[in-house]
Amino acid sequence: MTSQDGDARRNLPPLALHVPEPKFRPGDAVDFADFEMPVAGAVDRPPTDSASRDMAGHVYAMVRVLDDEGRAIGPWNPGLDPDRLRRMLREMLTVRAFDERLHRAQRQGKTSFYVSSTGEEATAIGAAHALDPDDMCFPSYRQQGLLIARGWPLADMMCQVFSNSGDRMKGRQMPVMYSARAASFFTISGNLATQYPQAVGWAMASAIRGDTRIAAAWCGEGSTAEGDFHSALIFASVYRVPVVLTITNNQWAISSFSGFAGGESTTFAARALGYGIAGLRVDGNDILAVYAATAWASERARAGHGPTLIEQFTYRAEGHSTSDDPSRYRPSEERNLWPLGDPIKRLAQHLTTLGEWDDERHAALEAEVVAEVREAAREAEAQGVLGDGFRHHPMETMFEDVFEEMPKHLQEQRDQMLAEYKASGL
Amino acid sequence: MTSQDGDARRNLPPLALHVPEPKFRPGDAVDFADFEMPVAGAVDRPPTDSASRDMAGHVYAMVRVLDDEGRAIGPWNPGLDPDRLRRMLREMLTVRAFDERLHRAQRQGKTSFYVSSTGEEATAIGAAHALDPDDMCFPSYRQQGLLIARGWPLADMMCQVFSNSGDRMKGRQMPVMYSARAASFFTISGNLATQYPQAVGWAMASAIRGDTRIAAAWCGEGSTAEGDFHSALIFASVYRVPVVLTITNNQWAISSFSGFAGGESTTFAARALGYGIAGLRVDGNDILAVYAATAWASERARAGHGPTLIEQFTYRAEGHSTSDDPSRYRPSEERNLWPLGDPIKRLAQHLTTLGEWDDERHAALEAEVVAEVREAAREAEAQGVLGDGFRHHPMETMFEDVFEEMPKHLQEQRDQMLAEYKASGL
């Protein structure tokens, strides 16, 4: 084995590589005592035409509206009416019930894979409410909340997860990779962060055409390391694109903590400074803060002041997906000790503080959404689950939509497949 | 033609796309009156273990050592002795003469392509002096100054440019894509910014091995838009890598001004903030500032405090390359009115201020380096120039070094080529 190594100079101290490690590993006692809880209501709300550099503080602080007692305070309080808050609560509960049901369905062998968003429901639901219904969403695989907030039928989503005969995606995509054009929801990719430049491009197109719709995109904090993230931010900055770019920082990327995406050295919102665009850092488990920040960014975009990068600070309560076992790399109790709490409980507490909610109504609502999810699951499962023989789209549909018109070589391949099936007595 | 466009909402003002435009286009009167000249000596020199966030001001300000009278002032003054300054001056003059000679050679048809660094000589020469000779350089195509400062034979570089029989790269690379392992100078790529993550990787390796050598990389401001730039910065930040990353912001990328790389919204040094690493912005035509900033960054790296991103603010005085005609996209007089002047003149003025230089010695030195370059060109051209028949490496050398050992299919192809030549009477 040849080495290209030279001789180190002996009179200098040796260099060393820093390899990040999370605070706690399985076996460690979890202790968030030194977590500095950002004060609710303390961050100012700058005008939406502020220069990026003038709001540098906002990338290091954290916008919080709900305080420990569940009161909404400070300049970011969006002052939403109780009906709207109850709708948000209902939608978050629906997402949670939906996730629980499909996680279980995967365990029961009804599909291959599922991704929950447990603990992060506020990031999608809050944003959906702050955007206009026809603003275009470019989500990652963890924004099922957007679809649910936009009223998309649960059974339709479940059919996708089951790759069954009711799956509008015809069994082509892995579970949770929804597409819903009528809800202005872009087809989800399995490749991380590719949606980021696409969202920027869509918003550029909207600006070129003098349209009024803006675009929004989401990716995880781990995915911000991808080159596509940089591509998106450069283009967004150069053309002052009307786009809202959200990083859901749930602190984990499969087994890697956010330090492997640069989180030890600064915040993710701080990336905005490097591109001269607006950046906001938000308590992602505080749905009012999520709403307010997204509304601020969308107002900014609509007024022609360009893009905003929002970091939603949250915590991935479950495993990365059904393929994952988080107890292998982080203590199981971390989830419960996590200081920013649960977004559903926090909104419920707020509504209670307002005198607009109580435990009974909460229990009733929970039961209601669970029943709704159960009903949807029945409807979806009636159309088949993954692997149950021929309850999927016909095999030859596989050749459709590769191109707009099927070219000859694909027609030939389709015909060959059918002929071979026939010859085999299938 | 089908459209996927929806209907714009009529009650909102239409969006518009911002497309950057440089200040001056051919035909415009060039006027830098509103250029805010940064004050020499005004920027503080923070300790080399400062946190990135604590030196945020340094990414927006500009480190300058030489004032308008050519005096070296302020905390960044490296206090170099006159001999060293004269060496730097000589090297800058050599680069300029070298560039002029080879630019001419290309025009005379002796090679296909050439890239000058006129006006930017300080960025490479200043950095080379601040690094240790065995620190590893990952240059772009515009850092010929590094090789010249490290004493590399000019004739050897010219042979590469001529792709002749003396070309150690065996005629394989385009002109100026040097490689000089003995000078710790990495093989230059034609693909922009790829050297950035490579430099980070080399420095990671050095740290893993407990070596003492650091790495340095250069790219143009236009190239910072590439994904590789982001890759490099993420890895550099995560592992606190001992690497000095320089952006030579010469304000142009072929015909595109720096606004198309994000330069309208912030500085290029500001990118550092997004990764939580140290950032410095420097007058790249002030070789003392270049030296001082590179020395600061290398001290920081060696002490284990991680990477630094340095923006060297300069101006590309010539065309992008011999294939370019800058008068098509910018006024020709911009070059002369550019407020930060010429790095060679500024260093000469400084030496003169010190009483260590005068016009006569300058003229003599110029004549000396021109003669040296002429001599080297003679030596190189004696080994052939591009396209002069068989004054290049034998054709069959083309098959070498694709792999360490030539596999059978390449041997067969080589033999086929030789047999076909023979059959054709060649």
Place this chain on the structure above:
Amino acid sequence: MIQAINSALDVMLGRDPMVVVMGEDVGYFGGVFRATQGLQAKHGRTRVFDTPINECGIVGVAVGMGAYGLRPVPEIQFADYIYPALDQIVSEAVRIRYRSAGEYWIPITIRSPLGGGIFGGQTHSQSPEGVFTHVTGLKTVIPSNPYDAKGLLIAAIEDNDPVLFFEPKRIYNGPFDGHYDRPVTPWSAHPAGEVPDDYYRIPLGKAAVAREGNAFTILAYGTMVHVAIAFCEENGVDAEVIDLRTLVPLDVDTITASVEKTGRCMIVHEATRTGGFGAELSATVQERCFYALEAPIERVTGWDTPYPHGLEWGYFPGPIRLREAAKRLMEA
């Protein structure tokens, strides 16, 4: 050919407000090969514009624009620089119709100059079409003359699927007979150099018989069409030259008709040999014309080396190599 491409873009920018043209240096400057010269001045800065130097972003935002309903025509300055965009092409542009079951589609045309013969060295000379012809959902077009270039480019822009439109830069200014030591002849002297000002289309997926003959069939595209024809003419070889024009979808019928007639087949391309598009052509021809073949199919391609700057004419599959291959083909 560069004017023909410029004209196609001009025509389409004029006809369809959804068309936008973008890329490094394509705006004010008009592109490093002048393909977009004058278009920004004529059609405006939001229709024709420069981009950051980020090929991933160029294609990535074009995908988003395509999803919106525009017909973006991004340029990659050299085909050698398309690799950073590969993921947005392979995993996104060409997959979106499929994965959304037709809800979204991406009508983009990526233009890029390819090929060598201009002393561009290994990073301005590559012919990477073989990387893309393996990618399903993508159409790949390589024109060989101005007339085709314009008609094919218009068809590509109007196509509702992603199209990769590679332009052989060696023939931007005139056809090339393979003799690098001869003066360049301009397109004006060539019949296909005449290009109507107006709109016209050449359908994707149709090859052309560039020269009729009976001795054997030469399958070629781009620059090599001219090298092949010149070879036949200079050597009095009665070969049939098929100009593929579109690589995917491939016009198999035209190919097989010719090979059935001649019984012998030579495949010529500038790209490296192993795994190049020639391999697919060879496999297809032997599958379809097995019983008609009288000799092994010959592949005349770039060697399996990078494209070397100073030695480029050793790499280029020129007249000598065609002659020797023809000998082997006819003697077999």
Place this chain on the structure above:
Amino acid sequence: MIQAINSALDVMLGRDPMVVVMGEDVGYFGGVFRATQGLQAKHGRTRVFDTPINECGIVGVAVGMGAYGLRPVPEIQFADYIYPALDQIVSEAVRIRYRSAGEYWIPITIRSPLGGGIFGGQTHSQSPEGVFTHVTGLKTVIPSNPYDAKGLLIAAIEDNDPVLFFEPKRIYNGPFDGHYDRPVTPWSAHPAGEVPDDYYRIPLGKAAVAREGNAFTILAYGTMVHVAIAFCEENGVDAEVIDLRTLVPLDVDTITASVEKTGRCMIVHEATRTGGFGAELSATVQERCFYALEAPIERVTGWDTPYPHGLEWGYFPGPIRLREAAKRLMEA
């Protein structure tokens, strides 16, 4: 097979201080397929570590490490995610020795799981080897069993050129006979499942005759070797199965010897058909064995579609397709 790969990495980390192992989730966690389990604990955090999610960076820094003198073994979590790294592979890793005329070289081994059959959908199932086999300067290895996997991976790590080491994930835990509805048999029941603990090498560029036979030759690699053998056994077909093991450089001699003997050839791979590595194999076989061939070469491959999640067994070239192709081949 996953243990064999783990063992190869363990052995090489122990033998050579220049070896480092890196990638998304490969450190503490030990990789999403557990290939690097226990290695960080044993060899330390600067030898085995997690990386940012940036495939371009993973390969890019590995290139720099290779230039320094390390032997990095980066992992790309799924072959479907290798495209963002393409430029650093194609334009850098494999070109550096050439462009520097041997001054620098990049001894890296990129590991990545490929192939389908685990309901991974279109972004966890691809077989992109055909994109890479066209790239000169790169070696491409695809093992089909634990014994080979370990010996080939060690040889790859010791190789001074960049090697792409694709691991068919369907056979990580046992061979696969192509019948998705049958229970998985573990490697322990297979002769090649026995893997010595110590260092050994299997040279790159050598194919293996996985099964002898006379009726026709099947060229296969990875998962499809087992599908092919099972097909022969279940149908009493006397075919010879060649396990290529290394795609580039290709063991042409073993291939031609077999086809000269049998006179018929079937090529099997999971990747899409057009422009796949099967095209190169077909072209090579017809060039070298033209006069021995009694029937057109058959390519049995994935269809030219993305790998569909729910319909994956329609895409997979399984027993039905092999049977029908064999019929055509023998009846011709």
